[in-house]
Amino acid sequence: MATKAKSGNAIVETIKTIVYALLIAGVFRTLFFQPFWIPSGSMKETLLIGDFLFVNKMAYGYSYASCPTVSIPVVGLNVDAEDVCGFLDGDNTRLFGGDPERGDVVVFRHPVSGRDYIKRLVGLPGDRVQVKDGILYLNGKMVPQTPAGNFDEVMGRQGPQGLTPRCGNGPVGEGGTCTKTRAVETFDNGNEHVVLNIGSQASDHTPVYLVPEGHYFFMGDNRDNSADSRLPQAAGGVGFVPYENLIGRADRIMFSSAGRSMLYFWTWRSDRFFKGVN
Structure with missing residues (x-):
């Protein structure tokens, strides 16, 4: 007994x-911190597919979006942030709220789908944002870009989803060099970051967007390969993102793997371990 x-x-x-x-x-x-894997190439070269980072949730305070979404389809588990903290939704405010800065790399909750996105904050409330011939304009002034050579990568499937990159140097065969032009963009607050260009397309020529109060405008650094605030939500984009939908700021890459699985140690990018996000 x-x-x-x-x-x-x-x-x-x-x-x-x-x-x-x-x-x-x-x-x-x-x-405090939420783990986040980079699933797509919309933030190259700042963030690569397979980068792993922790999102600093203390940077902007807390809202309903701060609650984690847990989805494990294999066992039928799907707990959304709204299921747990939905009672905090609707007022577009935050507890212990802090203001994000232009140029921050931010993880936020998509206003419609509820999926987590990561982009660079470009437009603050009240800003007028426009892209002309691939160049960003804020409040009528061009944001300076300094040419910085090319960004080269091997044409091949990347990450668990097996995504292939888009190239600016025409069709590239498997194993070939995929090239995009590279520039350093500088905001008026001194934030410098690299942006990539593939070629002229519709998203390089936009109307003027007036960012509403309590909302933000986001763009990917890989400008021609990013579904962001330039596209309305109805067209599969992000549109304007409410303050309460911000989850946190990406500050540092902790781990990075170029392979289909993090277990493929020979594909680890050790030079990106603990690298700061600029």
């Missing part, structure tokens, strides 16, 4: 330990 009691107590203690660990992890993920 004593053996059975001890065995039963051991099982209970194990379950309690797991529950406590999950609660602690949930609190940590909700209040």
Whole structure:
């Protein structure tokens, strides 16, 4: 009888330990840092497919979007942030709120789909944003770009989704060199970052967007390969993003893998480990 009691107590203690660990992890993920894998090439070269980083949730304070979304289709688990913290939605405010700065790389919740996106903050509330001939204009003034050579990568499937890059040097065969032109863009607050260009397309020529109060305008650094605020939400873009939809700021890459799986250690990019995000 004593053996059975001890065995039963051991099982209970194990379950309690797991529950406590999950609660602690949930609190940590909700209040401090959220892990994020880069799934696409919209932020090249700043962020590459397979980069892994932690999002600083303390940077802008907390809203309903700060609650984690947990989706594990294999076991039928799908808990959305709104399911847990939806009672905080609707007022476009934040607890302990902080203001993001132009040039921040931000993870935010898509206003319609609820999916997490990562882009660079370009337009603040009240700004007039326009792209003309591939050059960004803010409040009627051109944002300076300095040519910085080319960004080269090998043509091939990238990441778990097996995505292939778009190239500015025409059709490129498997294993060939895929090239995009590269420039350093500088905002008026001194933020410098690299942007890439593939070629002229519709998103390089936009109307003037007036960013509403309490909203932000985002663009990808890989300008010709990014569904962002230049496209309205109805057309599959991001549109204007409410303040309450910001999740946090990306500050540092912790790990990076160029392979289909992080277990392929020979594809790890050790030069990107602990690299700051600019």
